[in-house]
Amino acid sequence: MKARVYVMPKAGVLDPQGKAISHALEGLGFAGVNDVRAGKVIELDLTETDPAKAKSAAEDMARKLLANTVIESFRVELA
Amino acid sequence: MKAAIVVFPGTNRERDMRIALKRVTGRDPLMLFHREELPKGLDLVVLAGGFSYGDYLRCGAMAAQSPVMKDIKDFAAKGGHILGVCNGFQILIEAGLLPGGLLRNASLRFLSMDCHMRVERAGTAFTSRWQKGAVFRAPMAHGDGNYFADDATLDRLEGEGLVAFRYTDENGTVTEAANRNGSARNIAGILSPNLRICGLMPHPEDLVDPLMGGTDGLPMFESLAEAFTAA
Numbered sequence A: 001m002k003a004r005v006y007v008m009p010k011a012g013v014l015d016p017q018g019k020a021i022s023h024a025l026e027g028l029g030f031a032g033v034n035d036v037r038a039g040k041v042i043e044l045d046l047t048e049t050d051p052a053k054a055k056s057a058a059e060d061m062a063r064k065l066l067a068n069t070v071i072e073s074f075r076v077e078l079a
Numbered sequence B: 001m002k003a004a005i006v007v008f009p010g011t012n013r014e015r016d017m018r019i020a021l022k023r024v025t026g027r028d029p030l031m032l033f034h035r036e037e038l039p040k041g042l043d044l045v046v047l048a049g050g051f052s053y054g055d056y057l058r059c060g061a062m063a064a065q066s067p068v069m070k071d072i073k074d075f076a077a078k079g080g081h082i083l084g085v086c087n088g089f090q091i092l093i094e095a096g097l098l099p100g101g102l103l104r105n106a107s108l109r110f111l112s113m114d115c116h117m118r119v120e121r122a123g124t125a126f127t128s129r130w131q132k133g134a135v136f137r138a139p140m141a142h143g144d145g146n147y148f149a150d151d152a153t154l155d156r157l158e159g160e161g162l163v164a165f166r167y168t169d170e171n172g173t174v175t176e177a178a179n180r181n182g183s184a185r186n187i188a189g190i191l192s193p194n195l196r197i198c199g200l201m202p203h204p205e206d207l208v209d210p211l212m213g214g215t216d217g218l219p220m221f222e223s224l225a226e227a228f229t230a231a
Helices: A016-027 A051-066 B015-023 B067-077 B087-094 B151-159 B217-226
Strands: A002-009 A040-043 A072-078 B004-007 B031-033 B044-047 B082-083 B101-102 B111-119 B135-142 B146-148 B161-168 B187-191 B197-200
Touching: A040 A051, A051 A072, A051 B197, B004 B015, B015 B217, B044 B067, B044 B087, B067 B082, B082 B087, B082 B217, B087 B101, B087 B197, B101 B217, B111 B187, B146 B187, B151 B187
Parallel strands: B004 B031, B004 B044, B044 B082, B082 B197
Antiparallel strands: A002 A040, A002 A072, B101 B146, B111 B135, B111 B161, B161 B187, B187 B197
8 A cells, every 4th residue: 555645844934945946936937826835755655455554654654754743744645 | 081973874074073072082982883882881972964864854864763873862861961063963853852953054055164153051061161152163064954943942942041052143143144044043052951962053073273273162072071081
């Protein structure tokens, strides 16, 4: 079973990368971009076949390693 | 003083740290590869700068999971002294030994330049040779040194006197311009509640000899040597 972990800078945490991307989009002439936040996606291929267990395992992994919950939030989706 | 410097794959400032420690103690610190066990009887463990594990995932995140870190957490729990500089600071934070997080520099630029810091907490094993309010210069070289913590944590750090160093101008004034990486409240270095773990982004170990261009960083190592003279 595959799980996708989305890791994003927490609301209120400065995201200079997102800001830089926003400026670059503006420079390319894309109008109407209010804000950009940049995070990362981590794909996990798990042996677990039970969706609830797989999700809970992925969340545990996110809390312990994949995200730093002081500065990042995460969300797990099963694929 | 019996000191060990931990070397992870990608650590690159361990020899600078060795020079600084040897200068004040006259003896070579132990260089410990991350797969080795932490020997007993150490006074000080140092996590040096560099780019451990290629900064994969987040700076310091991989090293924080390295086997030797379990020993280092035990060492910390028993009241051992730990110094983390630059990537070492990032590792201490990722290991949960110091609070907060280190974000990408606000400018998005890698900063390789000197900065000035003001000593906010004197009288610790890391800072006893300075007076509170003393200003010193140190080189910095990092891409992710933007200290972040929520307001409650920042208030606690300040209230309990756990801010060790703050970025200032050369006169010791806290200014936005002096805060090159964008750290919350100009914080450059912090201490654990028992004052035995210290992490900071700039490199005092790189200014410990007139041949390096100055000795501004020497008091940190003299403080440590003095704290462990009996050992």
